Amino acid sequence: MSKLINWKSDWFNGNFKLFADGLQKGAITFGVWTSSAESVFDDQNYQFVSEGFWQSSTKVIDRKTSEVIAVITYDSWKSKALISLTNGKQYEWKSTGIWKSQWTVSNYQDEHIMYTCSNNSGVISSDTDNKLLMIAGLFIKQVYNRQLFILIACIVPIITTSTLRHH
Numbered sequence: 001m002s003k004l005i006n007w008k009s010d011w012f013n014g015n016f017k018l019f020a021d022g023l024q025k026g027a028i029t030f031g032v033w034t035s036s037a038e039s040v041f042d043d044q045n046y047q048f049v050s051e052g053f054w055q056s057s058t059k060v061i062d063r064k065t066s067e068v069i070a071v072i073t074y075d076s077w078k079s080k081a082l083i084s085l086t087n088g089k090q091y092e093w094k095s096t097g098i099w100k101s102q103w104t105v106s107n108y109q110d111e112h113i114m115y116t117c118s119n120n121s122g123v124i125s126s127d128t129d130n131k132l133l134m135i136a137g138l139f140i141k142q143v144y145n146r147q148l149f150i151l152i153a154c155i156v157p158i159i160t161t162s163t164l165r166h167h
Helices: 131-165
Strands: 003-009 016-020 023-030 037-041 044-051 057-062 067-075 080-085 090-095 102-106 112-118 121-126
Touching: 003 131, 016 131, 023 131, 037 131, 044 131, 057 131, 067 131, 080 131, 090 131, 102 131, 112 131, 121 131
Parallel strands: none
Antiparallel strands: 003 016, 003 121, 016 023, 023 037, 037 044, 044 057, 057 067, 067 080, 080 090, 090 102, 102 112, 112 121
16 A cells, blocks of 8 residues: 655755654754755654765664664766665665656565655655655755755856856
């Protein structure tokens, strides 16, 4: 049976709030200048710690046990990511919509999560109870959003400077 979770994000800081049946059930809170985050969803509490230049990977830590329970590895050129759980299971995150308004997390067997967004809100449709995967899908999307913002912030001054020099 499919589970529906609604989410809203704050455009300014990228934080998420998760809702089920109209009640807030969780949140993802990002650090100000990092792509690291804290998350809570029902009784699950995770910390996402991004590592490497351009956030090439993220460790997911269970806040109750302080153990690393997953590693997310990014493929920025293809807008894909691999979520590797410590139990050996792997899931792929990938964007499926032409305007990056849909994405999925799946093991291509029995667990599949679909995300849709419009403006700063959306819906998660999941056939699994795995809260870590549901949160990881939103977290990865925000990491890619932040990378795009940084890229644009770097390119615009270069183009502006180049254009002004030729006049």
